[in-house]
Amino acid sequence: MSSSNPRSAAFEILLRIDKERSYADILIDRELSAGALQGPDRGLLTELVYGVLRRQATLDHIIRRFSSQRLERLERSVLLLLRIGLYQMFYLDRVPVSAAVNETVKLAKVLVPRASGFINAVLRNADRERDHISYPDREKDPAAYLATVYSHPVWLAAAWIGQLGLDEAEMLARAMAEPPAITVRTNTLKTTRQQLMEILSAEGVQCETGRFSPMAIRINLSGSVSRLKSFRDGLFFVQDESSQLAAMFLGPQAGERVLDACAAPGGKSTQLAQLMGDRGEILACDVIGRKLKLVDENAARLGISSIRTVLLDTARPLKSLERSPLDRILLDAPCSGLGVIRRNPEGKWWKSAADVIDLAKGQRALLENLAGHLRSGGSLLYATCSTAVEENEAVIEAFLSRHDEFVIEDLRLLFPDLAELFTPAGFFRAWPHRHGMDGFFAARLKKK
Numbered sequence: 170m171s172s173s174n175p176r177s178a179a180f181e182i183l184l185r186i187d188k189e190r191s192y193a194d195i196l197i198d199r200e201l202s203a204g205a206l207q208g209p210d211r212g213l214l215t216e217l218v219y220g221v222l223r224r225q226a227t228l229d230h231i232i233r234r235f236s237s238q239r240l241e242r243l244e245r246s247v248l249l250l251l252r253i254g255l256y257q258m259f260y261l262d263r264v265p266v267s268a269a270v271n272e273t274v275k276l277a278k279v280l281v282p283r284a285s286g287f288i289n290a291v292l293r294n295a296d297r298e299r300d301h302i303s304y305p306d307r308e309k310d311p312a313a314y315l316a317t318v319y320s321h322p323v324w325l326a327a328a329w330i331g332q333l334g335l336d337e338a339e340m341l342a343r344a345m346a347e348p349p350a351i352t353v354r355t356n357t358l359k360t361t362r363q364q365l366m367e368i369l370s371a372e373g374v375q376c377e378t379g380r381f382s383p384m385a386i387r388i389n390l391s392g393s394v395s396r397l398k399s400f401r402d403g404l405f406f407v408q409d410e411s412s413q414l415a416a417m418f419l420g421p422q423a424g425e426r427v428l429d430a431c432a433a434p435g436g437k438s439t440q441l442a443q444l445m446g447d448r449g450e451i452l453a454c455d456v457i458g459r460k461l462k463l464v465d466e467n468a469a470r471l472g473i474s475s476i477r478t479v480l481l482d483t484a485r486p487l488k489s490l491e492r493s494p495l496d497r498i499l500l501d502a503p504c505s506g507l508g509v510i511r512r513n514p515e516g517k518w519w520k521s522a523a524d525v526i527d528l529a530k531g532q533r534a535l536l537e538n539l540a541g542h543l544r545s546g547g548s549l550l551y552a553t554c555s556t557a558v559e560e561n562e563a564v565i566e567a568f569l570s571r572h573d574e575f576v577i578e579d580l581r582l583l584f585p586d587l588a589e590l591f592t593p594a595g596f597f598r599a600w601p602h603r604h605g606m607d608g609f610f611a612a613r614l615k616k617k
C-alpha cells in the first residue's frame with residue numbers, strides 16, 4: 170500500500186477502515202514502518218486519518234450542505250476525498266486552504282477522474298460559505314446539535330445528555346473529539362517515576378507527571394515509542410491513567426493468587442505484578458491465543474515472572490480453577506470502548522445502542538461465572554472503558570440483586586485521596602472533560 174504522498178496514503182487507509190473495519194492504529198503503523206513517508210509527512214498522514222475519523226459527522230454535515238447529490242449516493246472514494254479535503258480546510262491551520270483544495274483535486278484526478286470537477290466545486294463552495302453553515306439548534310434538538318458540532322453518533326450524544334445534562338454532555342462531547350495525551354506507566358520493578366522522567370528527558374522526550382496515578386507520566390512524542398531505548402529496556406508500558414488507576418484499585422498484595430480474566434495485551438496483568446513486587450501468581454487469561462502472546466511478550470520486556478498466561482474462555486465453567494479459590498479477580502470486561510473513542514475514533518461509528526445492550530449481556534455472564542471462584546473475604550474488580558450505564562452500574566446492580574454474598578467496597582473509603590474520581594455509590598468513573606483521561610468505570614466487590 171505504501172505511498173510517498175501522505176494524502177494518498179490517508180485515503181487508502183480510510184478506504185480500508187471503511188470497507189474492512191480494520192483498525193486505524195494498525196494500518197498507520199504499517200504505513201509508517203514501510204518507510205515511504207518522511208519528515209512532517211508522517212505526522213500529516215496520522216493527523217489526516219485520525220482527524221477525518223474524529224470529525225466525520227461534522228464533515229458529512231458540510232458535504233450535505235454543498236453537494237448536489239445526496240451524501241448516501243456518493244461513491245465511497247468521492248466521499249472520502251471530500252472528507253480529507255474538508256478536514257484540512259476546516260481543522261488544519263498549517264495547510265493553506267488553496268493547498269488543501271488543489272492537492273485533493275489532484276488526487277481525485279488520479280483516483281476518480283470523472284468526479285474531480287464535482288469535488289473541486291464542493292470544496293470551493295464550502296470555503297466561500299464557511300461562515301454561513303448552519304447547525305442543529307442546541308435547545309430544540311440538543312442530541313443532533315452535539316452529534317453534528319462535535320461529531321459523534323446521535324444515539325451516543327443522547328445517552329451522554331441523559332447521564333450528565335446538556336451543559337456537561339457538551340464538555341464531554343468536545344473533549345471526546347480531541348486527540349488524547351500519551352501516558353505511560355513506570356515499571357516500578359526496574360525504576361522510579363522520577364528516574365524514568367530523567368531518562369526520557371535525556372532521550373529528548375518531553376514529560377510531566379500524571380495527575381492521579383503515582384506511576385503515570387504524560388509524554389509528548391512524535392513517532393513510535395519502540396524507537397526509545399527506555400522502552401526496549403522495559404522501563405515503561407503505554408497505558409492511559411484511567412486504566413492504571415483501575416488496576417490499582419484492585420489492591421493486590423505480594424504472595425496472593427490473582428486471576429486476570431480478560432488479560433490481553435497485559436496492561437493490567439503486568440501492573441498487578443508490579444503492585445505485588447512480582448511475588449505471587451497472576452493467572453492471565455484470554456480467549457484469543459494470538460493476543461495472549463502479547464501478554465507474554467510484554468511481561469518479558471518488563472522483566473516480570475509472576476504471570477502465567479492461560480488460553481481460556483472465562484465465560485464458561487472454569488474447571489481448572491475449582492479446587493483453589495482466588496484471592497482477587499480482575500474482570501476488565503470486553504466492552505463497547507465508548508470511553509476510549511479519542512484513541513480509537515473509528516469505533517464510535519461501528520457501535521449502536523443495541524450493541525451496548527448485547528455487550529452488557531456478555532459482561533453479566535462473565536461476572537456471574539467468575540464470582541464463584543473468589544475466596545471468601547476476597548475482592549473482585551469489575552472494569553470497563555465504556556461510558557454507558559448499561560455496561561457499568563447496571564451490570565453491578567443486576568449482579569448484586571442475585572448475590573447477597575457480595576457487597577460493594579466503597580472506593581472513596583479505600584482511596585480517600587482520590588475522592589473526586591468516585592461516584593456517590595463508591596464506584597470509579599473517569600471522564601476526559603473532568604479528569605483529562607479516558608472514560609472508565611470500575612467497581613470493587615467483596616465476597617463475605
Ligand SMILES: C[S@@+](CC[C@H](N)C(=O)[O-])C[C@H]1O[C@@H](n2cnc3c(N)ncnc32)[C@H](O)[C@@H]1O
Pocket residue numbers: 412430431432433434435436437438454455456457460481482483484485501502503504
Ligand atoms: C478490555 S480488553 C482487556 C485489556 C487488558 N485487561 C489490559 O489491560 O491490557 C478485553 C479482553 O478480553 C478478551 N476476552 C473477551 N471475551 C473473553 C472471554 N470470554 N474469555 C476470556 N477473554 C475474553 C478479549 O480477547 C480482550 O483481549
